[in-house]
Each structure stands twice: as structure tokens, then as C-alpha cells.
Amino acid sequence: MIFLIVISYFIVSCGFKVEGVHSEEKINFSTFIQTNNANTILYSDLKEIFSLNSIFVDSAPSFSEAVLTIIEDSSGQRMLSVSATNIPREFELFYSITYSYSIGDRVIVDPETIFVSDSYTFDERFILGKDIERENILNKLSEDLASRIYRRVFLSIKSNDISEQQKN
Numbered sequence: 001m002i003f004l005i006v007i008s009y010f011i012v013s014c015g016f017k018v019e020g021v022h023s024e025e026k027i028n029f030s031t032f033i034q035t036n037n038a039n040t041i042l043y044s045d046l047k048e049i050f051s052l053n054s055i056f057v058d059s060a061p062s063f064s065e066a067v068l069t070i071i072e073d074s075s076g077q078r079m080l081s082v083s084a085t086n087i088p089r090e091f092e093l094f095y096s097i098t099y100s101y102s103i104g105d106r107v108i109v110d111p112e113t114i115f116v117s118d119s120y121t122f123d124e125r126f127i128l129g130k131d132i133e134r135e136n137i138l139n140k141l142s143e144d145l146a147s148r149i150y151r152r153v154f155l156s157i158k159s160n161d162i163s164e165q166q167k168n
Contacts, residue, residue: 029055072113
């Protein structure tokens with residue numbers, strides 16, 4: 001028991017923290033997420049990460065200071081391997097997004113594409129479990145993309161020193 005307390009103390013004292021959707025790094029601009037399809041997993045995750053980090057996600061571009069434009073958002077799966085009897089054994093799930101971020105008329109993040117993927121094995125005897133595993137992997141990939149986009153936008157704003165320029 002004492003060992004756990006000592007280890008916990010050292011981990012906390014060295015500045016270690018578990019990274020989640022909530023970040024201490026804030027983007028100080030109300031943001032509108034412009035997309036052709038607001039019914040995707042990624043749209044929900046982006047809205048959540050921006051909202052959890054104290055950013056007002058506007059419902060209309062005319063009220064927002066910044067716009068996150070989702071140019072393309074796609075996901076799917078590819079077969080990676082088959083058995084000797086031609087039965088699928090492994091699939092790759094992927095999620096891809098092309099986006100840009102602008103504040104007013106100034107483009108902060110030029111259009112860029114992020115691609116993430118993961119694979120899972122397939123067994124027709126456990127089809128229900130594999131469907132759940134597939135959905136969990138897609139959710140994980142979407143959360144990863146949303147987090148990467150948030151960090152990229154934050155670092156671009158910080159490196160351009162935009163928040164200070166806007167306030168002056």
C-alpha cells in the first residue's frame with residue numbers, strides 16, 4: 001500500500017497527467033463547425049472536444065469568430081487478409097478528414113488531411129462481438145482525430161500569436 005502511495009506521489013510530482021478530451025490549452029474564439037454532414041461520429045466528437053474546452057460552438061457562422069471547415073470526412077474498412085478457404089480474417093478500419101480553420105478572413109490552418117487506421121481480426125463465429133469491436137475502433141479513431149485537430153488548431157493559433165493580436 002505504501003509503495004502505491006510513493007509511486008503516485010512521484011508520478012504526480014513529475015507533472016505526469018492522463019490526457020483526455022479536456023485540455024488546459026484553450027482556444028479563445030467561438031467556433032462554427034461547417035460540414036456537409038452533421039450526423040457523423042467525428043462531428044459529434046469535434047463538437048464535444050471544443051465544448052469541453054470552454055469554447056462556444058456556434059450554430060451559425062455569422063455569430064462565430066472562427067470557422068472549422070470540414071472539407072471531407074470519410075471512414076470505411078478494407079480487407080487485409082483471407083484464410084485458405086477465402087474467408088475474410090482481418091480488416092483495417094480507417095477514418096480520414098480534410099479540414100481547415102480560419103479566424104475572420106485569416107486562414108490559420110490551411111486545408112490538410114489526417115488519416116488514421118486500425119485493424120481487427122474477424123471470426124464469423126463471433127459476428128456480434130466483432131460488430132461491437134468495429135464500432136468501438138471507429139469511435140476511438142474519431143476521438144483521436146478530433147483531439148489531433150484541436151491540438152493542431154491550438155498550436156497554430158499559439159504560434160501565430162493570434163489571441164494577443166485580436167485582443168489589442
